Amino acid sequence: MTFFNKTYSQVVATVLLVYWMIAGACSKEKVEAPYPYHELKTFKIVATTGDTIQAAVADGSIILYWPFDEPVPATITPLISVSDKATVSPASGTAIAIKDSVSYVVTAQTGATASYKLRVIVNQPDLQINDGIDMAGQLGANMSIGGITYLIPDVNISSAYLVSATGVETKCTINGFTELGANDYALEMATPDVDTGSYKLKVVSATKTVTSERAFVKVIYPLPSVVAPTTAITVKRGGTFTLNGTNMRGMLAGRARLTGGQTYYDLELAEFDLTSVTYRIPADFPLGNYNLLHAAFRNYQGVTVYMRAGTINPVLIITE
Secondary structure: OHHHHHHHHHHHHHHHHHHHHHHHHHHHHOOOOOOOOOOEEEEEEEOOOOOEEEOEEEOOEEEEEEEOOOOOOOEEOOEEEEOOOOEEEOOOOOOEEOOOOOEEEEEOOOOOEEEEEEEEEEEOOOOEEOOOOOEEEEOOOEEEEEEEEOOOOOOOOEEEEEEOOOOOEEEOEEEEEEEEEOOEEEEEEEOOOOOOEEEEEEEEEOOEEEEOOOOOEEEEOOOOEEOOOOOOEEEEOOOEEEEEEEOOOOEEEEEEEEOOOOOEEEEEEEEEEOOEEEEEOOOOOOOEEEEEEEEEEEOOOOOEEEEEOOOOOOOEEEEO
């Protein structure tokens, strides 16, 4: 009986050993085949505004439709997903310049590759300019031109030009943009150093360009200003007096109002230059004290504009 048990144990041990060897051999021979897949599945970025922009991927192209009202950055950091066990270069999370020349290569575990080229398309409607109302800009100052629709409010992407009657274009310096409504902006810019006159406006924004139909931008000289008198001006009928100032172009006859009255009396224009204007008192000008004195000029629209000269009372005294 002992002999039988011993023999049985040896047989069992031998069987287990053989099974273990066979199982080990099988496990060593089991090798996974490399994955052959090399597909770029998703390509998305998070814009500076926090919005996620998803690209369309098809036929070897990554088409990134950029919203026109989102600022377009110099670089983007795409988040990319590819086939299982594949790799992509440049890698997901790598910053790249936002341009059409960038290509992505997806490499399968087998070594097979697929190339995808990035295309950036700005979803921008045609630009519009509302030129129904004249916009005036003084030389040496800033001007605001409203009614520009669907431009991208970025000085690196949008530019503006004044176009003369002969077609000469002068680039403007844009200081910024003011949002007036949905997709409606005003250009805040320095008045270019050009001749005074009427100009069309040309706007370029990303892939879009528009030129106004009408020459509605008026470049004008700086407006006249008067130095306020500090003491009352006393003058006789037929006499003259001078008001100092700056940019005195297009000066016209002035006027004055008697203290306590509502009637204005015209002052004759004697002469003027850029820094002063001289008025003459008519022979029949009412005598007395005047609490309101106006110099006047003609603006670019041909309208007479009155400027108050001082706030002292009286500002003008007429004697015989």
